[in-house]
Amino acid sequence: MTTLAEQLRAENLGKVLENEPLKHYTTLKIGGPADLFFEPDSTDSLKKAMRYIKDSGVPFRAIGRGSNLLVSDEGIEGVVIKLGDGLDELVQNGDEFTVGGGYSIVKLATVLSRQGYSGLEFSAGIPGSVGGAVFMNAGAHGSDMSKILKKALVLMPDGELKWYTNEEMEFSYRTSILQKTGGICVEAVLVLEKGDRETIMAELKKNKDYRRNTQPWNHPCCGSVFRNPLPNYAGQLIESSGLKGTTVGGAQISDMHANFIVNTGDAKAADVLGLISLIKKKIKELHNIDIETEVEIIGRKS
Numbered sequence: 001m002t003t004l005a006e007q008l009r010a011e012n013l014g015k016v017l018e019n020e021p022l023k024h025y026t027t028l029k030i031g032g033p034a035d036l037f038f039e040p041d042s043t044d045s046l047k048k049a050m051r052y053i054k055d056s057g058v059p060f061r062a063i064g065r066g067s068n069l070l071v072s073d074e075g076i077e078g079v080v081i082k083l084g085d086g087l088d089e090l091v092q093n094g095d096e097f098t099v100g101g102g103y104s105i106v107k108l109a110t111v112l113s114r115q116g117y118s119g120l121e122f123s124a125g126i127p128g129s130v131g132g133a134v135f136m137n138a139g140a141h142g143s144d145m146s147k148i149l150k151k152a153l154v155l156m157p158d159g160e161l162k163w164y165t166n167e168e169m170e171f172s173y174r175t176s177i178l179q180k181t182g183g184i185c186v187e188a189v190l191v192l193e194k195g196d197r198e199t200i201m202a203e204l205k206k207n208k209d210y211r212r213n214t215q216p217w218n219h220p221c222c223g224s225v226f227r228n229p230l231p232n233y234a235g236q237l238i239e240s241s242g243l244k245g246t247t248v249g250g251a252q253i254s255d256m257h258a259n260f261i262v263n264t265g266d267a268k269a270a271d272v273l274g275l276i277s278l279i280k281k282k283i284k285e286l287h288n289i290d291i292e293t294e295v296e297i298i299g300r301k302s
């Protein structure tokens with residue numbers, strides 16, 4: 001019988017790898033192998049591949065730049081679909097920009113801010129893709145994707161493409177409807193505002209500097225580990241619980257920002273999970289608050 005890998009290869013739809021270690025594709029530099037790893041070379045190829053994936057009954061998961069993922073050491077069952085260079089076209093129509101789901105959000109912010117378009121200043125230093133940012137409603141400095149997204153083109157698990165308007169995306173803090181429906185964002189239409197180039201560039205720099213001064217941006221990590229249980233801040237609660245600097249194996253609660261866990265070199269997913277459990281337990285004991293993870297924990301359970 002023809003395997004899914006053979007079908008995808010025969011159709012020439014993009015890169016197909018078996019048992020590919022995911023630590024190469026996550027900013028934490030952690031993660032066991034994907035049974036099958038597929039990087040489509042275009043939206044059309046992805047759409048075709050989705051038919052084979054659907055027919056095979058194998059589970060799938062999209063990833064972008066792997067900056068909000070904790071992948072288990074045992075890896076992921078099924079197909080991991082990486083959106084990258086094959087889905088990184090950018091088309092301008094006045095103040096509307098149609099951009100591929102695999103486009104780097106930092107690159108987009110840099111390129112469009114330089115042209116004097118305002119709206120992406122918040123994203124300075126968010127190392128994600130456009131698709132991942134839409135899925136997460138990524139945000140910082142009082143703004144997020146919901147403020148600039150007009151509509152998103154989503155490849156649904158049934159293989160059909162569907163447009164979602166901003167309202168239909170059901171955006172809220174680090175949340176979108178895609179977290180329920182499981183579709184893949186292949187394209188986003190963003191509306192930006194023409195403004196003063198120098199002011200926009202200065203705002204971009206200010207936001208990047210804030211991050212550099214408050215977050216361990218140059219150590220392997222996955223951004224904030226927990227959502228803020230507003231009106232409290234996860235970082236403040238973890239610090240006041242005396243946990244800054246705590247290590248489990250190769251994972252450490254950052255000395256710089258307590259809501260970041262860094263990989264000090266050879267951390268396993270199990271080490272990071274150990275710290276997450278410890279933090280949840282302490283915050284419950286000391287503050288009676290149940291904090292929720294923001295990082296997506298995926299893959300086989302040990």
Ligand SMILES: Cc1cc2nc3c(=O)[nH]c(=O)nc-3n(C[C@H](O)[C@H](O)[C@H](O)COP(=O)(O)OP(=O)(O)OC[C@H]3O[C@@H](n4cnc5c(N)ncnc54)[C@H](O)[C@@H]3O)c2cc1C
Pocket residue numbers: 027061062063064065066067068069083101102125126127128129130131132133134135136137138139140178183184185186216217221222223224296
């Ligand atoms: C140093 C650092 C700083 C960060 N700062 C911020 C910040 O300020 N604000 C913030 O919000 N986040 C921040 N993050 C977290 C992360 O960058 C964002 O959540 C980002 O949007 C994730 O994008 P990604 O492409 O890396 O997604 P991935 O990590 O690859 O995937 C995350 C989730 O999105 C899904 N997904 C990915 N691509 C798609 C797609 N095309 N369609 C549908 N689903 C998809 C995946 O299945 C997964 O569930 C930070 C991370 C790091 C490492």
Ligand SMILES: NC(=O)C1=CN([C@@H]2O[C@H](COP(=O)(O)OP(=O)(O)OC[C@H]3O[C@@H](n4cnc5c(N)ncnc54)[C@H](OP(=O)(O)O)[C@@H]3O)[C@@H](O)[C@H]2O)C=CC1
Pocket residue numbers: 027028104105106107108110111125126127128216217218219220221222
């Ligand atoms: N702590 C962690 O785990 C991690 C932290 N980071 C940090 O997050 C931030 C964002 O990282 P990342 O998303 O990788 O972004 P980068 O700044 O590394 O750049 C991402 C892409 O954007 C493009 N780009 C960057 N700057 C410009 C520019 N001035 N003009 C045009 N294109 C540009 C580059 O494209 P091209 O290839 O075409 O040049 C690059 O591939 C950085 O501060 C980085 O240090 C990133 C990854 C992990």
Ligand SMILES: C=C(O[C@H]1[C@H](O)[C@@H](CO)O[C@H](OP(=O)(O)OP(=O)(O)OC[C@H]2O[C@@H](n3ccc(=O)[nH]c3=O)[C@H](O)[C@@H]2O)[C@@H]1NC(C)=O)C(=O)O
Pocket residue numbers: 139140141142214222223224225226227228233234235236237239256257258259294
């Ligand atoms: C990094 C992420 O997003 C970040 C985003 O970059 C920044 C900037 O806008 O604001 C959020 O962090 P944050 O709430 O921790 O922001 P910060 O300004 O660093 O800290 C908030 C408060 O907690 C305090 N704080 C923070 C860290 C710490 O170790 N100790 C501490 O007391 C700070 O002093 C401040 O009073 C987002 N995190 C969440 C979970 O909402 C992400 O989502 O991955």
